[in-house]
Amino acid sequence: MASLSGDPVLEFGDNIEDLHNNNIINGNTNNNKEVIDKASLLVRGEENITAATSNNNKEGGERDMAPPATNSIHRSGSRPQLDLSKAAIQGNSEERDPTILLPNQSDDISHLALDIGGSLIKLVYFSRHEDRSSDDKRKKTVKERLGISNGNRRSYPILGGRLHFVKFETSKLNECLDFISSKQLHRGGIDSHRWNSEAPANENAVIKATGGGAFKFADIFKERLGVSIDKEDEMDCLVAGANFLLKAIRHEAFTHMEGHKEFVQIDPNDLFPYLLVNIGSGVSMIKVDGEGKFQRVSGTNVGGGTYWGLGRLLTKCKSFDELLELSQRGDNRTIDMLVGDIYGGMDYSKIGLSASTIASSFGKAISDKKELEDYRPEDISLSLLRMISYNIGQISYLNALRFGLKRIFFGGFFIRGHAYTMDTISFAVQFWSQGEAQAMFLRHEGFLGALGAFMSNEKHGLDDLMVHQLVERFPMGAPYTGGKIHGPPLGDLNEKISWMEKFVLKGTEITAPVPMAPPGTTGLGGFEVPSSKGCTLRSDASALNVGVLHLVPTLEVFPLLADPKMYEPNTIDLSDHSELEYWFTVLSEHLPDLVDKAVASEGGTDDAKRRGDAFARAFSAHLARLMEEPAAYGKLGLANLLELREECLREFQFHDAYRSIKQRENEASLAVLPDLLMELDRMDEEARLLTLIEGVLAANIFDWGSRACVDLYHKGTIIEIYRMSRDKMQRPWRVDDFDLFKERMSGSKGKKPRPHKRALLFVDNSGADVILGMLPLARELLRRGTEVVLVANSLPALNDVTAMELPDIVAEAAKHCDILRRAAEAGGLLVDAMNNTLDGSKENSSSVPLMVVENGCGSPCIDLRQVSSELAAAAKDADLIILEGMGRALHTNFNARFKCDALKAWIQLHSLPLQAQQQKPLCPSEEAVE
Numbered sequence: 027m028a029s030l031s032g033d034p035v036l037e038f039g040d041n042i043e044d045l046h047n048n049n050i051i052n053g054n055t056n057n058n059k060e061v062i063d064k065a066s067l068l069v070r071g072e073e074n075i076t077a078a079t080s081n082n083n084k085e086g087g088e089r090d091m092a093p094p095a096t097n098s099i100h101r102s103g104s105r106p107q108l109d110l111s112k113a114a115i116q117g118n119s120e121e122r123d124p125t126i127l128l129p130n131q132s133d134d135i136s137h138l139a140l141d142i143g144g145s146l147i148k149l150v151y152f153s154r155h156e157d158r159s160s161d162d163k164r165k166k167t168v169k170e171r172l173g174i175s176n177g178n179r180r181s182y183p184i185l186g187g188r189l190h191f192v193k194f195e196t197s198k199l200n201e202c203l204d205f206i207s208s209k210q211l212h213r214g215g216i217d218s219h220r221w222n223s224e225a226p227a228n229e230n231a232v233i234k235a236t237g238g239g240a241f242k243f244a245d246i247f248k249e250r251l252g253v254s255i256d257k258e259d260e261m262d263c264l265v266a267g268a269n270f271l272l273k274a275i276r277h278e279a280f281t282h283m284e285g286h287k288e289f290v291q292i293d294p295n296d297l298f299p300y301l302l303v304n305i306g307s308g309v310s311m312i313k314v315d316g317e318g319k320f321q322r323v324s325g326t327n328v329g330g331g332t333y334w335g336l337g338r339l340l341t342k343c344k345s346f347d348e349l350l351e352l353s354q355r356g357d358n359r360t361i362d363m364l365v366g367d368i369y370g371g372m373d374y375s376k377i378g379l380s381a382s383t384i385a386s387s388f389g390k391a392i393s394d395k396k397e398l399e400d401y402r403p404e405d406i407s408l409s410l411l412r413m414i415s416y417n418i419g420q421i422s423y424l425n426a427l428r429f430g431l432k433r434i435f436f437g438g439f440f441i442r443g444h445a446y447t448m449d450t451i452s453f454a455v456q457f458w459s460q461g462e463a464q465a466m467f468l469r470h471e472g473f474l475g476a477l478g479a480f481m482s483n484e485k486h487g488l489d490d491l492m493v494h495q496l497v498e499r500f501p502m503g504a505p506y507t508g509g510k511i512h513g514p515p516l517g518d519l520n521e522k523i524s525w526m527e528k529f530v531l532k533g534t535e536i537t538a539p540v541p542m543a544p545p546g547t548t549g550l551g552g553f554e555v556p557s558s559k560g561c562t563l564r565s566d567a568s569a570l571n572v573g574v575l576h577l578v579p580t581l582e583v584f585p586l587l588a589d590p591k592m593y594e595p596n597t598i599d600l601s602d603h604s605e606l607e608y609w610f611t612v613l614s615e616h617l618p619d620l621v622d623k624a625v626a627s628e629g630g631t632d633d634a635k636r637r638g639d640a641f642a643r644a645f646s647a648h649l650a651r652l653m654e655e656p657a658a659y660g661k662l663g664l665a666n667l668l669e670l671r672e673e674c675l676r677e678f679q680f681h682d683a684y685r686s687i688k689q690r691e692n693e694a695s696l697a698v699l700p701d702l703l704m705e706l707d708r709m710d711e712e713a714r715l716l717t718l719i720e721g722v723l724a725a726n727i728f729d730w731g732s733r734a735c736v737d738l739y740h741k742g743t744i745i746e747i748y749r750m751s752r753d754k755m756q757r758p759w760r761v762d763d764f765d766l767f768k769e770r771m772s773g774s775k776g777k778k779p780r781p782h783k784r785a786l787l788f789v790d791n792s793g794a795d796v797i798l799g800m801l802p803l804a805r806e807l808l809r810r811g812t813e814v815v816l817v818a819n820s821l822p823a824l825n826d827v828t829a830m831e832l833p834d835i836v837a838e839a840a841k842h843c844d845i846l847r848r849a850a851e852a853g854g855l856l857v858d859a860m861n862n863t864l865d866g867s868k869e870n871s872s873s874v875p876l877m878v879v880e881n882g883c884g885s886p887c888i889d890l891r892q893v894s895s896e897l898a899a900a901a902k903d904a905d906l907i908i909l910e911g912m913g914r915a916l917h918t919n920f921n922a923r924f925k926c927d928a929l930k931a932w933i934q935l936h937s938l939p940l941q942a943q944q945q946k947p948l949c950p951s952e953e954a955v956e
């Protein structure tokens with residue numbers, strides 16, 4: 027349970043330090059504290075910089091607005107190069123995913139490419155998005171109002187899609203062929219679109235492929251699938267794949283030192299030159315100078331094949347992975363001759379060699395009177411792994427030095443996300459370069475060739491994709507996705523659930539969709555002192571850490587970010603283990619209630635219960651996986667974690683778990699809106715502005731994602747809680763920039779009010795939050811001649827209101843308010859939503875418009891690097907941004923700087939410990955605990 031009390035702060039500027047000290051941000055520290063509500067209002071604007079910095083701003087001038095971003099955030103008109111001429115919708119065009127006939131599209135559009143290596147077949151394939159936008163009237167209106175043309179945006183649903191990464195053991199070629207065949211990938215795919223699926227097999231169909239197997243197995247592909255293999259040069263493919271990944275995926279590269287993984291953001295405009303080291307059976311070192319510009323400058327025959335070949339002979343291991351697995355329990359000091367062995371346990375410090383440095387790999391074997399059987403296979407494996415990894419690291423560095431290259435990227439399936447291998451290579455590069463050069467690894471390390479082969483098809487359509495148009499997701503259970511193969515491909519959700527249930531029946535833990543990349547390193551002894559010992563390293567071939575890449579051509583960088591390159595959407599650092607633990611607990615504790623809501627939202631049927639179960643299992647597996655290895659899915663932020671939960675719900679077809687709750691709260695709030703508007707209208711301007719902001723803060727309390735808020739729901743009706751909350755909102759708030767806001771809005775001595783031209787209101791929750799908090803504020807802005815754009819989620823997330831739902835809500839509200847009605851009409855919101863207006867008057871073109879746009883996401887948070895094109899278009903003329911709620915204003919964007927005025931408002935409640943709750947029952951009239 028939580029109580030309500032204002033904890034006011036009036037501050038204009040950078041208060042992050044202060045907030046941390048007061049435990050607003052670090053939720054983990056105040057779990058057992060007294061209940062404190064945190065209402066915060068933060069204003070930033072161009073004119074307010076001085077005032078802001080003169081307060082307690084540690085970073086001083088840092089708050090100065092950066093100049094408008096001039097870097098090349100542009101979009102290209104060339105999406106997947108489909109031949110759309112004479113395209114026609116087949117059947118009913120109002121249908122959700124109408125079949126589109128592309129009569130002039132040749133069949134060889136790239137859907138699939140392969141890299142068939144000696145031990146693994148890597149497969150990259152493309153499937154299309156479903157587009158559900160055609161039945162959304164709001165979208166059409168908004169496009170007209172904001173002048174968004176279809177010119178360079180997608181006009182056919184097939185232009186978005188997903189890129190999948192799958193691998194098979196080459197020895198199981200048949201499984202791979204079955205997979206391709208079952209998904210019809212060789213014919214254009216049947217997964218998520220119907221175009222072309224009925225077409226007869228094309229005699230001339232070709233698949234792009236690289237790797238030796240492209241030659242070796244060409245006949246089998248022709249025989250089994252009726253397709254020809256178009257062979258692509260391996261080096262070309264590797265380079266094209268690496269260039270694509272490094273340019274298009276935000277945190278593709280990472281360093282790995284002493285068990286610690288750190289993602290590196292590469293500036294796509296400053297990528298070249300670099301050294302690409304591909305470690306397959308042998309090793310190639312390629313100097314890359316640009317797109318298609320590269321030279322193989324060196325290589326070594328001591329590579330993955332050497333490790334596996336020698337390892338097999340020496341240990342009798344049956345597979346590469348088994349050999350790697352062994353190494354983690356090894357101690358190479360039993361075999362390797364260390365400097366200390368030669369110098370009587372001493373360092374050879376004169377030349378900088380410590381006693382633990384390997385002087386000679388396998389060197390001890392010469393002096394020992396031991397036979398092979400006398401050595402532990404574990405030790406042999408580790409010694410071999412170190413020998414080869416150091417050697418590769420050293421030769422790579424020498425080549426980098428030769429050509430003056432600072433960056434070295436390592437790829438190829440030898441690495442396999444294996445922590446120890448990466449650490450060893452990193453160490454060698456660090457050691458020999460004396461810290462001048464840095465080894466980096468790639469998350470899609472094994473797929474460079476396959477991706478390159480995919481891109482070798484003229485019609486791949488990936489050329490101009492930019493970082494902000496790609497979203498990586500991690501669906502559960504696709505046993506082929508990104509990793510280890512567990513069985514036949516899953517046809518549908520039902521099969522996926524059964525697959526998951528089987529794991530439970532067997533008592534096997536589901537290890538999440540993307541297999542393990544171990545956190546620590548392992549092994550004893552070493553070139554230098556080992557960084558950690560014998561932990562439970564999983565070194566199976568599945569340590570790939572890749573999800574499904576969603577290509578969303580309509581996503582754009584929010585144009586009002588002051589400095590998009592410096593923008594970091596995460597306020598909280600989840601690499602701090604205690605933070606991660608806190609959030610893990612919050613999300614785990616919330617899970618049963620969420621499942622109940624989700625199942626109820628689907629009618630509580632047996633099917634819904636089964637899906638609810640599967641969702642809980644899946645999400646728990648994700649959480650467990652991330653607790654074990656926070657970087658398993660790439661750089662982890664709180665926004666990702668909260669979105670993962672929503673995506674996981676959608677994966678199990680829970681499209682709106684809070685549907686009925688939202689509806690109930692909307693109705694209750696709409697019922698009291700007229701009274702509230704009358705109350706506001708009776709006030710003078712100053713009192714009204716304050717009451718409006720208090721109302722925004724108070725109404726933001728209705729947050730089903732927070733336990734403290736949910737506890738509150740037992741304490742009264744929505745309206746009672748809202749009123750109680752507002753009554754407790756006396757200033758100053760925890761962060762309180764109200765005066766600055768008021769000055770801008772209403773002017774002050776000698777200063778005239780300067781109404782904004784257009785305000786973007788990022789709304790949060792349904793019910794009181796949007797209806798009693800944000801709508802009245804919107805109305806006030808409209809009254810002052812400011813255009814208002816309500817920015818809402820594209821997809822549901824908790825009880826957040828969506829852009830689809832807003833027009834009806836606005837229409838209902840407009841029945842009681844002329845200002846809203848006229849503005850909504852002017853904004854095209856009331857197309858056919860309302861008939862019973864107050865005076866029945868028709869469109870008043872002189873009114874400033876009220877519009878609704880979707881934000882492009884389905885999460886309680888928002889990453890402003892990837893927003894909808896609607897929002898980007900609406901932002902062009904905006905000079906005020908209002909971000910509301912913890913998800914958008916605190917967890918993300920607390921530190922965001924904008925080119926225009928910005929106001930951030932949220933309220934945060936904290937739970938009382940259970941005991942205190944029982945001792946201090948609170949009813950709305952009671953005093954706050956504070």
Ligand SMILES: CC(C)(COP(=O)(O)O)[C@@H](O)C(=O)NCCC(=O)O
Nearest residue numbers: 612729731732733886911912913914
């Ligand atoms: C999920 C949320 C970010 C949603 O908050 P909102 O954006 O609606 O204000 C928030 O409810 C949250 O941070 N919840 C977990 C912590 C808690 O229980 O307070």
Ligand SMILES: [Mn+2]
Nearest residue numbers: 790791826886
């Ligand atoms: Mn919310």
